[in-house]
Each structure stands twice: as structure tokens, then as C-alpha cells.
Amino acid sequence: MEVSFAMTGKGYVLLAADTTAVHSIIKVKTDVDKIKELSPHLLMAYSGEPGAVVSRDTVQFAEYVERNIRLYQIRHTYPLRPPSAASWIRRSLAESLRSRNPYSVNLLLGGYDTSTYTPHLYWMDYLGTLVEVPFAAHGYGSYFALSLLDRYHDPEATVEEGLAVLRRCLDEVSKRLVVSPGKYKVKIVDKDGIREVEL
């Protein structure tokens, strides 16, 4: 099952998502990038509903968001700030929900606001729920990750400390989840932009 985690730290947001694409009992691909880079300082990890068959939805929506955020940036010479991008994405999900067939996708949006110098993390689901949070997770893995993050998360942590907490979460998921993902992709966004991190 698709799982993703995220947490804020001192001047950064850390996002991690599994890299498996599954069809019934087969792992079709094990190096999928499920964290889209919407703009120089905005990351979005997407995942499907637990047990959902329609995994096409997730990519469709994620790419729709990516291209529209990019269009805004090109049209208006500056990128959308994380709170505004979150509102736009949430609005799209809310409208999708009230259409003939809604997108079934959950998101974690992490960004660095370059005008206020603050990191932001948002948890969004397919119903159009939007909350700003210090840490978050989606999927079955969230049952383990959230309690660990409750205990160990520090909003002023350095990148290394944040990665250590992330490792705890990933280890717990591997240990306890029946169908746990093997590999994860980890990305970080801060004042200098986006970069991938090796765990």
C-alpha cells in the first residue's frame, strides 16, 4: 500500500514516499517518483486510497496540479506561495468531489515561503480536506508513523535530526506492515530549493 510521510524542521520541509507501483499481487515498478516538484520551493507527495484500484487518478491529478502551478508561475513571473497553492489544490479537489467521478488521491504539500522565510506543510485528502500541520502521513504506514512523530518530532530540528526521526518511521513500517514498501524517495525543500536526500 502506498505510504508517504512528511515533517517540518528549522527552515525546511522533509517529504518521503514509497517507490512501488502495484498491480494486484505484483510489484510492477520499484523506482517510481511520487513526489512532484511543483515549483522551485514546492513539493507534493501523492498517494492513492488504501485498497484503491484506480492508481491512474493519482498521477493524472498530480500532473494536472503540477502544470497549473507552473502556468501560474509563468504567467505572473512569481510562483504561488505555499498557502495559496494549497488553497488552489484544495479547491480543485473539492470541485472534483462534486463531479461525476472524483479524483481519488491524497496529498502532502511541503513548501518554503520565500517572502516570509517559513516552511509550511499541508495534509490534504480526496475529500478536499486541508490542514496545515507540523508533520503528517498518508496510507497504512501513518498508523505507525504518527505516534512516532508525536513523540519524536521537533519543529526546530536540523536536517540530520529530522532524517533520524524519518528513519525511525520507515523502520517501524518495515517491521510491522505486512506489505511494506522496500524503498523510499526522500526530498527536502528549504530556502535553497529542492534536493533529493539519500537515506
Place this chain on the structure above:
Amino acid sequence: MARRYDSRTTIFSPEGRLYQIEYAMEAISHAGSVLGVLSKDGIVLAAEKKVTGKLLDLSGSNQGGYGGSGEKIFMLNSNVVAGVAGITADANSLVNYARQAAQRHLFTYNEDIPVEVLAQRLCDLKQGYTQYGGLRPFGVSLLYAGYDPHYNFQLYHSDPSGNYSGWKATCVGANSGTAQSLLKQEYKDDITMDGAIDLVLRVMSKTMDSTTLGSEKLEFATLTLDPETKQPKARIYRPAEIDALLQKQGLGKKEEDTEMKS
């Protein structure tokens, strides 16, 4: 000769001109002037009212809300104030459109519409009227004074063609040429808010039709940042406040009411 190409807005003349747009700008050059000056910590807008008279009922603007709707200066959103010059009815229509555009942006993005984005929306609308539909263009020029976190204080001017540009200080309407040259001489990049208010009032007194400045003929607004909340504060002055300001600057009327000639 030009007559043949006048009646349809959406066609070019043989010399490559769009006459309807030029005529629209001509209409604006007879309208009451609007002046805007950008300073380090805010923007000042002033406008000359043409619709005046003893019988005019101004009780609405004297006591009403935030002075959101005058004759010349309007609040488009909490972070943008606009001054209009030209055909009043056209201006009202555009102001209404701008207000809706600002709210649509707020609805989708949960943020105050950036000033340039708002100017672009209006300009896209105005440009449409020069290319499709066979309808005449809007006979309005607007000055947009606004604040957003991206580019701080900004002043834009848009005209009937749907073109816009950013300014440090500019003027539209009657006598705008005179005002513009005065501004060019006097404006300094590091001008303060008080300096801008002073400059605006001085230039208005030189270019306005009437002999002295007063709240019957002048509309005045400022856009600043609240020092504590750091949020933009749009202030459209009430007539009493304008008179008080003029007194403070030493530009107010000394005697009693002077009757307006119609």
C-alpha cells in the same frame, strides 16, 4: 477619410490605427484628472471631481462605510484602491468587474489578489472589447494603487486599449500632460509618504480647474501598511478629512463656501 473606419471598433484603418480606441482616449482627456504617487511606505491617489453642485446629496460619502464608492476613487479589494478617469458608467462597470475578480482570486487562492494580476484581468477584459463583439471599448483609464507581499507598493495605469504599465508617479485625465511634467521634475525615488501627499496636493492645486482645493472637488486616498499587523490599509478620505488635511498643508480655503459654477 477616417470616418469610413470609425464605426467598427474591431477593424484597422488603412494607416494601421484603431480609431475607436483613440476616440476613447480623447474622451478621457476631457475627464477629471486622477493623480497617483508611489512612496517608500505607501501610495497616494487624488482625483478631481467633475460632478459637483449644491444640490448634490453627499450624505452617503460623508457618513458611509469606508468611502468604498465615490465618483472617482474606489476600493477594489483590501489591498488595492483605484482612481478612474473617463465615462463614469463605464468606470462603474469595470470597478464591479475588478471587485469580482479580486474575490474570485481570494476564493481560489486564499490570498489577496496581487496588484499586477488584478490590472491584467481588467486589461484582458478591455482588450477583448477591441477585438471581438463589435462593441465599443471602455472609455476609462484607471490608476491602480496597491500592495502585495511580492512587490510591495505598486502603481499601475491602464487605458482603453487594454495596455498597462507600472509607474512611480503618473496622471490621467484633463491636464495630465502638465501634471506629468510637474511630477517628473519634483519626484524623488526616496520620497516619503508625507512628501508624496504634499507633492500630490501641490500638483493638483496647479492643474485643477477651480481656484482653490476643497473637499467638494477633490477625492483623496492613501494605501499604507499597518505597522502592527503588517496588512495593507486602504483609506479613502471622507470630505471632512480632506478639508482637515488641506488645512494642515496650508492649501485649504480661507473663506466660507464658494458657490460652484455649473
